[in-house]
Every structure is written in C-alpha cells, then in structure tokens.
Amino acid sequence: MSFAFSGAVSLRGPAMKAVIASSGEQAWQLQDVPVPEPAENQVLIRVHASGVCYNDLHQSRGTPGHEPAGEIVAVGPGVRSRCVGDRVGVLLWQSACGRCEWCQRDKPLFCSHIVGTSMHLPGSHAEYMLAYADATVLLPEGLTYEQAAPLFCAGYTAYAGLRAADPRPGETVAVVGIGGLGHLAVQYAKASGFRTIAVTQSTDKETPISDLGADEIVRDGRALAAVGGADVVLGTSRSMSAQSDAMQGLRPEGRMVIMGLGSAPLEVSAGQLIMKRARIVGSQHNGREYLYQVLDFAARGKVTAVTESYDLAEAAAVRERLLEGAVRFRAVLVM
Numbered sequence: 001m002s003f004a005f006s007g008a009v010s011l012r013g014p015a016m017k018a019v020i021a022s023s024g025e026q027a028w029q030l031q032d033v034p035v036p037e038p039a040e041n042q043v044l045i046r047v048h049a050s051g052v053c054y055n056d057l058h059q060s061r062g063t064p065g066h067e068p069a070g071e072i073v074a075v076g077p078g079v080r081s082r083c084v085g086d087r088v089g090v091l092l093w094q095s096a097c098g099r100c101e102w103c104q105r106d107k108p109l110f111c112s113h114i115v116g117t118s119m120h121l122p123g124s125h126a127e128y129m130l131a132y133a134d135a136t137v138l139l140p141e142g143l144t145y146e147q148a149a150p151l152f153c154a155g156y157t158a159y160a161g162l163r164a165a166d167p168r169p170g171e172t173v174a175v176v177g178i179g180g181l182g183h184l185a186v187q188y189a190k191a192s193g194f195r196t197i198a199v200t201q202s203t204d205k206e207t208p209i210s211d212l213g214a215d216e217i218v219r220d221g222r223a224l225a226a227v228g229g230a231d232v233v234l235g236t237s238r239s240m241s242a243q244s245d246a247m248q249g250l251r252p253e254g255r256m257v258i259m260g261l262g263s264a265p266l267e268v269s270a271g272q273l274i275m276k277r278a279r280i281v282g283s284q285h286n287g288r289e290y291l292y293q294v295l296d297f298a299a300r301g302k303v304t305a306v307t308e309s310y311d312l313a314e315a316a317a318v319r320e321r322l323l324e325g326a327v328r329f330r331a332v333l334v335m
C-alpha cells in the first residue's frame with residue numbers, strides 16, 4: 001500500500017482538492033490531485049466534514065485527516081453492504097492481514113499489517129477519499145456531518161478510554177486536559193452518570209467547561225485530591241507532566257487511563273502506585289461497540305462536539321492555529 005499522490009501529478013481524469021503534507025515550512029498545501037477510483041471492496045466517499053486531530057500535525061507526507069464524515073458516491077467490485085448515497089464515517093484502522101495471531105484473536109489493532117487512514121491510505125482532508133467498505137460506519141439519521149466527524153477519533157478515543165477504566169456505579173471520574181478529546185470525555189462521563197471533575201490549567205475555559213456538565217473544575221492533581229480525588233482519571237492532555245501530576249488525585253484502586261500522546265516520558269511515583277494499588281492503562285480505539293455508542297450518544301443529543309468550522313482551503317491556517325493552541329475544542333474542515 002502506498003500513497004496515491006505525492007509530488008507533481010498529471011491530471012487526466014477528474015480532479016479534486018486535497019491537502020498534501022510535507023515536513024517543510026509549507027507543511028500543508030492544497031493541491032489538485034486525481035479523484036481516486038475504488039478498488040475491490042472499497043468505496044469512494046465525498047467528504048463533507050473532516051475533523052483535525054493533533055496527530056495530523058506529525059504527518060510529513062500524503063494527505064492527513066482521519067476524522068471523516070461524508071457520503072458514498074461510488075462502490076468498487078465486491079461491495080455488498082454499502083451503496084451510493086450512504087452517509088458514513090471511516091474507522092482510523094481500516095483493515096488488517098486476517099492471518100496473524102492478533103487477527104485470529106479478533107484484535108486486529110495489534111496486527112503488524114494494519115492499514116490506517118492517512119497512514120497507508122490517503123486521509124480525509126480532501127474532497128474525496130477511499131475507504132474499505134467494511135471500515136465505514138453508517139451515521140445515525142439526523143446527525144450532521146460536522147457533528148459526526150470528530151467522533152471518529154476524538155469521541156471514539158475518549159469514550160473507549162472511559163470504558164477501559166471499567167468505571168463502577170457511584171465512582172468519580174476526572175478528565176485531565178479539556179481539548180478535543182477532553183471536552184467529549186467530560187460529557188461521556190456525565191452522560192454515563194458519574195460525578196465528573198475537569199482538571200485544567202486553562203482558566204479561560206472555566207465557563208465553557210461548566211457548560212459541558214463538569215461538576216467541579218480544578219487546576220492540578222493536588223487540587224483533585226483536595227476535593228476527594230477520582231477513581232478514574234482520563235488523561236487526554238498532550239502534556240505528560242499534567243497526566244502524571246494528576247495521579248496525585250487518584251483514589252485507592254484508582255485507574256489512570258493514558259490517551260494523550262506527548263513526546264516526554266510519563267513519570268510515575270512507584271510508591272503512590274503501590275500504596276494505592278492503582279493501575280495505569282494505555283487506551284485508544286478499543287472496539288466498534290464503543291464507536292456505536294458514541295454515535296448513539298450524539299444522535300440522542302446527550303453529547304455534542306464543540307466545533308469550529310473552516311473551509312478546506314483554510315487547512316494550512318487551521319494547522320497553524322492548532323500549533324499555537326488557538327483551537328479551543330475541535331476544528332473541522334468542511335467541504
């Protein structure tokens with residue numbers, strides 16, 4: 001599998017606009033590239049909305065974007081379960097080898113031949129994208145493309161992380177970092193009935209965070225401990241020091257779920273971990289059941305992604321805003 005476009009292309013068939021990433025100063029450029037054709041078991045999607053995840057910034061080639069929502073406009077040979085006109089989103093992890101130990105154990109996430117959107121197939125910051133039909137998910141009726149898009153990474157990650165902590169009735173959930181993932185994590189914890197505490201240094205976010213339903217807002221792990229601590233801490237910040245700091249607020253037998261991916265190492269006090277018999281859990285997209293529930297929460301109006309929309313042509317500027325930390329919750333490119 002390789003990127004369909006890189007460098008100069010000669011346009012014979014129909015063309016489309018797509019963001020092309022490079023590692024240079026002009027890191028994202030809008031280019032005219034050919035509209036791809038669906039191969040066997042693939043569909044062609046006209047992308048209507050594409051959420052911008054922080055991980056897009058690490059991509060140095062091909063088309064970034066792995067939070068797509070759009071409409072199927074063509075199906076390749078062998079596609080039976082999808083048809084033209086279906087409203088869909090696409091999984092980040094689209095297909096795997098089907099033969100290795102992890103595929104046999106129905107855990108394709110661990111397959112070394114896994115195919116990822118924007119990694120092995122061009123991503124969704126484009127007017128059209130290809131996806132394996134089996135990796136598309138039908139959108140509930142009434143859910144807009146712009147609302148649906150951020151759920152395919154941010155929402156899915158946040159809710160799967162909550163479930164990975166195996167929260168029990170009556171427990172308290174804290175969310176560290178209230179950005180793209182965190183603002184959804186607060187809402188999932190509330191919608192699931194847990195007392196929910198937001199842990200954030202951004203005091204300018206206090207009003208919008210109370211609007212999300214947080215019962216309390218504290219600045220750090222010490223303050224979290226002072227209000228009684230949390231049984232589950234969802235680490236959605238890219239600051240690894242903020243995540244390790246928050247562990248001070250873990251209650252005995254608490255679970256710390258690491259979702260935010262920073263470059264620094266995670267520092268942990270072994271003493272705290274042992275004395276509290278706490279657990280640290282790494283988590284990402286843990287299974288389609290969780291994505292189904294995420295879409296259902298959104299369709300029932302229980303959880304709302306707070307988005308700011310931009311035209312695809314503004315993608316490079318959106319990238320800058322994200323780097324500057326100027327995007328409050330989730331930026332979405334709309335086409």
Ligand SMILES: [Zn+2]
Pocket residue numbers: 053054055066153154
């Ligand atoms: Zn992502």
Ligand SMILES: [Zn+2]
Pocket residue numbers: 096097098099100101102103104108111112113
């Ligand atoms: Zn495999």
